[in-house]
Amino acid sequence: MDTIFTRxxxxxxxxxxxxxxxxxxxxxxxKIDAFSTTRVFxxxxxxxxxxxxNLPGQLLNVSxxxxxxxxxxxxxxxxxxxxILLLNEQLQRFxxxxxxxxxxxxxxxxxxxxxxxxxxxELMAVDNTPYSQQIVINKGAIDGVYLxxxxxxxxxxxGQVMEVGTTNSRVLLISDVTHSIPVxxxxxxxxxxxxxxxxxxxxxxxxxxxxxxxxxxxxLVSSGLGEVFPEGYPVAEVTQVLRxxxxxxxxxxxxxxxxxxxxxYLLLLWPESAPTEPELGEEGxxxx
Amino acid sequence: MxxxxxxxxxxxxxVAMVFQIIPVPVQVDLYRPDWxxxxxxxxxxxxxxxxxxxxxxxxxxxxxxxxxTAMGVHxxxxxxxxxxxxxxxxxxxxxxxxxxxxIIGVISALYHSLLYWLLRLLTDVAFxxxxxxxxxxxxxxxxWMFWLLRKVRRQLRIT
Numbered sequence: 001m002d003t004i005f006t007r008x009x010x011x012x013x014x015x016x017x018x019x020x021x022x023x024x025x026x027x028x029x030x031k032i033d034a035f036s037t038t039r040v041f042x043x044x045x046x047x048x049x050x051x052x053x054n055l056p057g058q059l060l061n062v063s064x065x066x067x068x069x070x071x072x073x074x075x076x077x078x079x080x081x082x083x084i085l086l087l088n089e090q091l092q093r094f095x096x097x098x099x100x101x102x103x104x105x106x107x108x109x110x111x112x113x114x115x116x117x118x119x120x121x122e123l124m125a126v127d128n129t130p131y132s133q134q135i136v137i138n139k140g141a142i143d144g145v146y147l148x149x150x151x152x153x154x155x156x157x158x159g160q161v162m163e164v165g166t167t168n169s170r171v172l173l174i175s176d177v178t179h180s181i182p183v184x185x186x187x188x189x190x191x192x193x194x195x196x197x198x199x200x201x202x203x204x205x206x207x208x209x210x211x212x213x214x215x216x217x218x219x220l221v222s223s224g225l226g227e228v229f230p231e232g233y234p235v236a237e238v239t240q241v242l243r244x245x246x247x248x249x250x251x252x253x254x255x256x257x258x259x260x261x262x263x264x265y266l267l268l269l270w271p272e273s274a275p276t277e278p279e280l281g282e283e284g285x286x287x288x
Numbered sequence: 289m290x291x292x293x294x295x296x297x298x299x300x301x302x303v304a305m306v307f308q309i310i311p312v313p314v315q316v317d318l319y320r321p322d323w324x325x326x327x328x329x330x331x332x333x334x335x336x337x338x339x340x341x342x343x344x345x346x347x348x349x350x351x352x353x354x355x356x357t358a359m360g361v362h363x364x365x366x367x368x369x370x371x372x373x374x375x376x377x378x379x380x381x382x383x384x385x386x387x388x389x390x391i392i393g394v395i396s397a398l399y400h401s402l403l404y405w406l407l408r409l410l411t412d413v414a415f416x417x418x419x420x421x422x423x424x425x426x427x428x429x430x431x432w433m434f435w436l437l438r439k440v441r442r443q444l445r446i447t
Binding site for chain 1: 302305306307309310311314317318340341342344345348349350353354355356357358359360361363364367368371374375403404406407410411412413414416418419
């Protein structure tokens with residue numbers, strides 16, 4: 001580029017430099033995972049943009065709340081009260097069952113399941129890169145969120161925490177292509193691995209032999225084998241089983257139980273195996 | 289006034305990033321134009337000594353953080369796309385806005401294919417044709433952004 005504007009490095013050199021640095025960063029980040037600690041700091045640095053982008057939606061929410069009619073509020077209240085009544089009735093039975101289950105487990109010598117800490121988080125942003133399925137939630141290292149933590153909604157498992165920032169964190173959904181979750185069928189306890197298909201409402205089971213007993217409508221719950229997700233939460237439902245003998249494995253499509261495209265409130269879980277001291281939280285503070 | 293003049297390019301890029309990540313319904317999300325690419329393209333064509341491959345690289349890094357991709361993926365794709373424009377800016381300036389819109393479409397297609405190829409190297413993502421919708425919406429957005437940013441540039445006398 002021979003113009004009067006040329007200053008400093010030539011354009012070609014700049015491109016070479018930028019590309020070399022990009023490639024270096026990709027290798028560092030993806031292959032060696034060198035950014036796992038600095039990302040906390042970088043994410044906190046960039047989070048104002050996220051809050052800014054979230055503002056119009058929040059304003060809309062607030063104004064919608066202000067403008068709802070009394071009629072709508074009354075009917076909603078009634079609906080929720082009824083719902084609570086029904087849930088409480090179930091809870092009464094559940095308490096008895098839980099006690100009974102604990103006693104039976106004690107008789108068998110199996111470890112008794114304990115209750116765990118929970119926290120409600122809210123959705124902040126959905127990632128719009130078409131090739132990855134991620135969301136951002138409004139709880140971070142300050143609240144004790146840790147890497148690999150299980151995230152649920154009211155219907156089932158949503159995903160796991162993949163990056164922790166100071167006040168927000170990024171969740172990898174179970175439908176992402178890079179995500180797999182160990183599951184077990186409620187009907188006959190057969191175990192599978194459910195892998196994301198890269199589409200928001202589809203997962204598939206990998207390496208299922210043709211002879212496996214799996215049917216459309218089977219409900220799959222987390223098996224707790226990977227020690228990432230706690231045991232027994234619903235994950236998905238089988239929608240299609242294709243037993244094509246010319247292929248090495250049966251092709252099983254499942255639909256996630258959680259409404260991954262309609263998430264608003266989420267639940268964070270702290271199972272017993274969770275790190276008691278949030279390791280990333282301290283690093284995030286020392287970075288600042 | 290002097291302050292705004294100095295930071296106008298950075299501010300416009302910041303606004304573009306907000307538009308890039310603002311949450312919208314899934315159905316609309318598919319058609320989201322490449323805001324950052326369009327704003328950068330304008331500045332590269334108008335003031336190639338101010339915005340260049342370096343600025344593209346830095347905005348790409350910010351996009352990587354905002355979108356949660358591996359560091360360097362967006363900066364790679366943006367640097368290459370902006371390089372093509374910066375190398376030909378004298379020719380592109382003389383085109384009409386509609387011809388420029390077609391060029392932006394081509395650049396946007398290049399940008400998306402680069403992104404896909406890089407992510408394909410890292411994970412096994414599958415290509416879907418719906419992911420090229422932003423090429424068309426970016427083309428449609430270009431004339432309006434061109435007029436808006438030219439107005440900003442002349443009003444603030446950014447050089």
